[in-house]
Amino acid sequence: MLLSFSFDIKHAESNSLARVGTINTPHGPVQTPAFIPVGTKATVKSVLPEAMKDLGSQALLSNAYHLYLQPGSDVLDEAGGLAKFMNWPGPTFTDSGGFQVLSLGVGFKKVLAMDAQTFRRDDVIAGNKDRLAHVDDEGVTFKSHLDGSMHRFTPEVSMQVQHQIGADIMFAFDECTTLHNTRPYQELAMDRTYAWAIRCLDEHKRLTEERIGKPYQALFGVIQGAQYEDLRKKAATDFGTMESNGQSFDGFGIGGALDKGQLGTIVSWVNEILPEDKPRHLLGIGAPEDLFVGVENGCDTFDCVLASRIARTSAVYTMEGRFNLSNSRFKRDFTPIDSQCDCYTCTHYTRAYMHHVFRGKEIISATLATIHNESFIVRLVDQMRQALLDGNFADMKADFLGRYLHRSGQARD
Numbered sequence: 349m350l351l352s353f354s355f356d357i358k359h360a361e362s363n364s365l366a367r368v369g370t371i372n373t374p375h376g377p378v379q380t381p382a383f384i385p386v387g388t389k390a391t392v393k394s395v396l397p398e399a400m401k402d403l404g405s406q407a408l409l410s411n412a413y414h415l416y417l418q419p420g421s422d423v424l425d426e427a428g429g430l431a432k433f434m435n436w437p438g439p440t441f442t443d444s445g446g447f448q449v450l451s452l453g454v455g456f457k458k459v460l461a462m463d464a465q466t467f468r469r470d471d472v473i474a475g476n477k478d479r480l481a482h483v484d485d486e487g488v489t490f491k492s493h494l495d496g497s498m499h500r501f502t503p504e505v506s507m508q509v510q511h512q513i514g515a516d517i518m519f520a521f522d523e524c525t526t527l528h529n530t531r532p533y534q535e536l537a538m539d540r541t542y543a544w545a546i547r548c549l550d551e552h553k554r555l556t557e558e559r560i561g562k563p564y565q566a567l568f569g570v571i572q573g574a575q576y577e578d579l580r581k582k583a584a585t586d587f588g589t590m591e592s593n594g595q596s597f598d599g600f601g602i603g604g605a606l607d608k609g610q611l612g613t614i615v616s617w618v619n620e621i622l623p624e625d626k627p628r629h630l631l632g633i634g635a636p637e638d639l640f641v642g643v644e645n646g647c648d649t650f651d652c653v654l655a656s657r658i659a660r661t662s663a664v665y666t667m668e669g670r671f672n673l674s675n676s677r678f679k680r681d682f683t684p685i686d687s688q689c690d691c692y693t694c695t696h697y698t699r700a701y702m703h704h705v706f707r708g709k710e711i712i713s714a715t716l717a718t719i720h721n722e723s724f725i726v727r728l729v730d731q732m733r734q735a736l737l738d739g740n741f742a743d744m745k746a747d748f749l750g751r752y753l754h755r756s757g758q759a760r761d
């Protein structure tokens with residue numbers, strides 16, 4: 349078993365930031381660019397790991413915040429780590445919990461309170477709700493969405509939790525802001541995230557030395573800075589060169605508030621500065637059109653809950669755009685969800701059957717639709733990788749988006 353971590357670049361475009369490479373982890377390689385499906389609580393909801401492997405998923409991403417609360421990161425440590433615990437035969441990622449702790453999209457409306465003197469009234473989202481997270485320079489105190497118990501995450505705790513969970517790729521603990529925060533607050537959060545990153549590196553080094561014999565876990569620093577060019581570039585410069593006690597980041601995540609219309613611009617500011625020889629993960633981005641933007645602007649991996657989340661509501665991606673299988677026009681449609689898709693669902697089931705199981709609220713509806721959507725997105729990024737190698741990325745992109753967006757516009761839900 350390979351105990352180290354490395355990134356090899358096989359091909360880099362000359363006219364864009366796009367590249368093709370391999371991330372090597374102790375649990376196997378990830379050919380990049382790659383889409384990493386999300387299994388938040390150590391399961392891709394409703395789908396067996398074998399099915400995820402069969403549809404081409406190379407790695408899965410879980411959530412440190414959720415696993416810390418339930419079943420507890422110590423349980424995963426005792427089980428032999430995340431991959432073994434969830435019976436996933438490949439590499440795994442965990443995000444740091446910063447995003448969930450701070451934005452708490454988990455069963456609550458976004459409730460975010462900040463102790464800074466500088467925030468405006470609209471900085472506190474849903475201000476009439478209970479405040480679930482309080483940030484200070486040391487860390488974040490938050491209330492569990494499960495039982496209301498109080499917890500505290502610091503950079504050190506996040507590293508301890510992620511080491512216990514045992515994913516191959518972890519992310520540094522950061523303060524995730526929103527587009528609604530004021531510029532002064534973004535600066536404050538940046539300074540805090542910088543200080544936390546150094547503490548993450550130190551604790552990561554200490555834990556790596558302490559936990560002898562465990563497979564090496566790579567640590568990615570997270571680039572924040574919202575929509576501000578100078579802040580994003582400063583973060584990329586600082587994190588790209590950051591070193592503490594001989595420990596530097598193995599790769600980088602691009603996180604925080606990303607305005608969809610500016611996605612390519614923001615990502616290119618960052619990736620033009622980050623060291624070329626380390627992998628870059630674009631956090632929480634997974635819509636087809638956004639994945640093209642991420643790849644051509646130099647991102648190597650992506651994760652997003654969208655493909656599985658929308659699948660459970662009967663929404664599916666196809667070459668004809670995105671549509672909803674619950675619509676009555678599919679009642680007698682005996683064609684596959686997508687005639688060009690070779691996934692398990694499309695090779696065995698019809699739109700009429702999918703319509704039936706969604707209308708009947710059958711559990712299998714989530715399984716089959718998730719398999720299709722995850723297949724669609726994983727394959728789309730795989731096709732981008734092949735197109736980069738074949739030298740026809742621009743044509744492939746124009747061809748796909750021409751059909752996908754055009755027909756999405758026509759599709760009636």
Ligand SMILES: [Zn+2]
Pocket residue numbers: 685686689690691692693694695719720721723
């Ligand atoms: Zn399919």
